[in-house]
Amino acid sequence: MTATKTTAAIALLAASTLALSSCASSKRDEGAKKSGNAANTSATLNFGAAGAPATFDPFYASDGETFRVSRQIFQGLVGFKPGTAEVAPRLATSWKPSADGKTWTFKLKTGVKFTDGTPFNAEAVCKNFKRMDSQNKAGQTASEYWLANMGGYNGAKDELYQGCTAKDAATVQIKISRPTSKFPALLGLPSFSMQSPTAMDKYKANNIKAQGQGFVYSDYANAHPTGTGPMKFQKYDKTNKTVTLVRNDDYAGDDKATVKKVVFSIIPDETARKQALASGQIDGYDLPNPVDWPTLKKDDNLEIRPAFNILYLGLNAKVDPDLKDLRVRQALYYAINRDQLVKSQLPDGATVATQFIPNTVAGYNKSLKPYKYDPKKAKSLLKAAGKSNLKITLWYPTEVTRPYMPAPDKIFNAIKKDWQAVGVKVTPKPLPWAGGYVTGTQNGNAAAYLMGWTGDYNTPDNFLGNFFSDPKGQMTVGAYPWGDKLHKALSDDDSVVDEAQRATAYEKLNKQIMEDYLPGLPISSSPPAIVFSKKVTGVTPSPLTDEHLWTAKVSK
Template sequence: MSLRRNPATLTAAVLAAATLASCADSQRDDGDGDGGGGSDDGTFIFGAAGAPEMFDPFYATDGETFRVTRQMFEGLVGIKPGTAEVVPELATEWTPNDDGTEWTFTLRDDVTFHDGEAFNAEAVCYNFDRMFDQNEAGQTAGEYWGYVMGAFSNDAENSLYQGCEAAGEFEAVISISGPTSGFPTMLSLESLSMQSPKALEEGDANGIAAEGEGFSFPAYADAPVGTGPFTFGEYDEANGTITLARNDDYWGDAAQTSELVFRVIPDESTRRQELEAGSINGYDLPNPVDWAGLESDGNSVEVRDPFNILYLGLNPEANPALKDLNVRKALYHALNRDQLVSTQLPEGAAVATQFMPDTVSGYNTTIEPYAYDPDEAKRLLAEAGAEDLELTFAYPTEVSRPYMPDPEKIYEALRTDLEAVGITVNVKTASWNGGYLDNVTAGKYDAYILGWTGDYDSPFNFIGTFFGNLKENDFGTEAYPWGKTLADDLRAADAVVDDAERGAAFETLNQQIMDEYLPGLPISHSPPALVVGPGVDGVVPSPLTAEEFDTVTVGGE
């Protein structure tokens, strides 16, 4: 099945019960905006692996876009740097009512948007209502809202979000349909960041339209306005550079550099060459084989904790042979994942036994990995009458991801294993934002490599993202007879209030997914790194690959 999220089908009515207490102090400084930084403190230039899709975080779905928007936008809640812990951001505290259906957010009273407009409760409610009220194209593009909230205004009864009221100038009350373990943690998502109501309205922010297999975005998407430590400068698409400027009116400590520039350099080896030449100050996802050499040259390789999953996605609708569980098991037994991890991934990577890393509640420690066994793979293929199996197998180009630093090499390793058991493999490729993700969603490949880095620490954010959003008619019961049952079971597990009981429920589902369904093939977990050059300080590596660069300084060698 396609394991890219299908947000429009997530039913929020069965999301469930656990509430977070009011929170501690914000990780941002409570200063008046003049702390740190100066009139001209240099430029931090970061080599990005891909181009942003646009700059409105609400419609963004990929890491390269979020890498840029994260520097300009903030949410009601944030993530403590270097962790997956939820902390205050634009809200200083939040309190639920007795049944967890109304949450009162106390807001900072010293924040303005980049255009000078005031941040207050009315702005919060404007943002939530704007996100809720989307046209057909916006409902498809607003992927994260659909995932966490379940529905938009045209299907309000199935939406987790039920409304927002400004109870005071700096007090916003958000109503939801029922208590859920994901709220308000989900408000840390970049897509749910606060944006200037004035700029949204003037830029026709919701004027998105379908265009071919993608979208055309309104003017606002090229001129975003947030509250963060950097403001949007310009995007020179021809030269692949995005320039952000320090927000001198920021409510917290000012950014340590005057400018932040992202240079789009798709090829990893070219990024390394540019770092060595001093034309960039850092880049993400250096090839693991280069880590030692980069360090010996005086650079700093910052290794993140693994919080991701690489998997081989399968699409039985495109290839009916994949409907047979024995065929899917055969593919798994054909893959030498130990060898792939040891040769293609960095030290600290591990073979996956399920669709989440072992740091997430609900991980099942008793699941054994499927053994590399080509003979068993051939036997299962023969038993299924699929000795002549043929697969259209795709991988993305022009990208490195935290879970796959070199997609082509990972593809080649998997292809070689599949061909060794008699499977005919027909390769397909497309660039990451130039068709690959759209083609996966459209079901154009029989098999494909993809992955996931957790948005926040939650079992539902992993396996619920993949399998918790299926309704009976989404893909056809013949291809996915278990789909709706599993989706219902996952949402029911997320509804368990007690932490230990909820974790046990997800452990059971993880075992069931691997034994009875095997809808895709978990491959590995990988500790991704980023590298910065000499004289660069202040980078805090994030397990969510969600670094904020306002603390970075650039000095001499």
């Protein structure tokens, strides 16, 4: 993929790997072979989904249920090696950056078609990027991943994307405004999947409208998503709460579907999903409750992913000015017994966080030690700040299970108890995850709140940039005098071409964030699990939740 030493450094910007042991999967496959169980190519894999996809157009999505479906029917220019966060070829076979890291040339697969028969080629790639960059007001609000990764639309001042050129049918060039560790990894995100230009035009993909706190999507997004992947969309049955995908017999990849159908049965309650697995109604589901792990290990095929996430307690001094004082933020941190919280509320393998990125990401500062549980010091800091009677409203989500936060109410109660022990009066604010919680925290309405992040790809910017680059919401740093300095450092460090130098820069920045700034409180990292019945093998668990369900082998 590279030609010179200079371009090699750039091409490796996003190639740090996160290894995942596939021993369990291999043993299961071997076991299936030994037992004589043959894969049934006419089988249906029925997967229990925690909720309905918000849309079937991944460009406008930010929810895991949409992305799970999208990953089966769409492909990007790049993807990720199964079981890792390592960038791998998909619709592009190779890529090479220019010496300055601002122009990327992709060689494309030939002979590939979208499932409506439209050829995939360089022209289709550029039509996709033109579509993504040309959004109305509602589209710009909905396409969170474009804004977070590209920084703007239609030639905006800070926009990363600068243009796409089809050099020939199998060669495309994408220009960006500066070198970045995001490239080419971000092109593997479901949001940047390649979609049929014909179908998007026919069903008016960009015809999105705002409605209340949500959106009204186009016919394309509701019923006609069209990709190049191993599965294709068949229907969404709202009455029976199922999404059905069928095998794409014209799929051009080597990893062809081993099942005829993948059906997502929408079962919001985690206990109900467990019961549905036990009864044979479904063949698997994601994020089983850690308390059920021992039973599921015994009776089913439970796979534990590596921890590629951060649970944090967000703080927003724009909402609560008391939080502007570093001593107050430090006191809140010292007051939390995180060792006990991790042991009592999180699954085996969870660890106390020392910073805002997991220890598998380049730029992790090994010298940083966790803030110790020290209620005495917490009280002393609050007294010194004149806040011994501090009052704070702490938001936490309901109706949700997240990889980093399996039981939000229990985590909230543990923190509340610790804070109250040092004299902090806590007012709880529970909200449904999809009923105001995510919107409220993203819009910067919460003073303190529980939130987390599972990495999209393996770069420090994918964590720190998402946490601190939004001037409006999340852990708003605009309320602090050092906010502009942090924003600049995030951009500068991300643009460092040399991998070793970039990692060193991020190590220094992580130390500064934790010791000098402390805009929020990183709590922990947790290994999430996924479970299938004994009759299912062949699905490799992914730290990115990028499971290829089409490779499932369902025994007869």
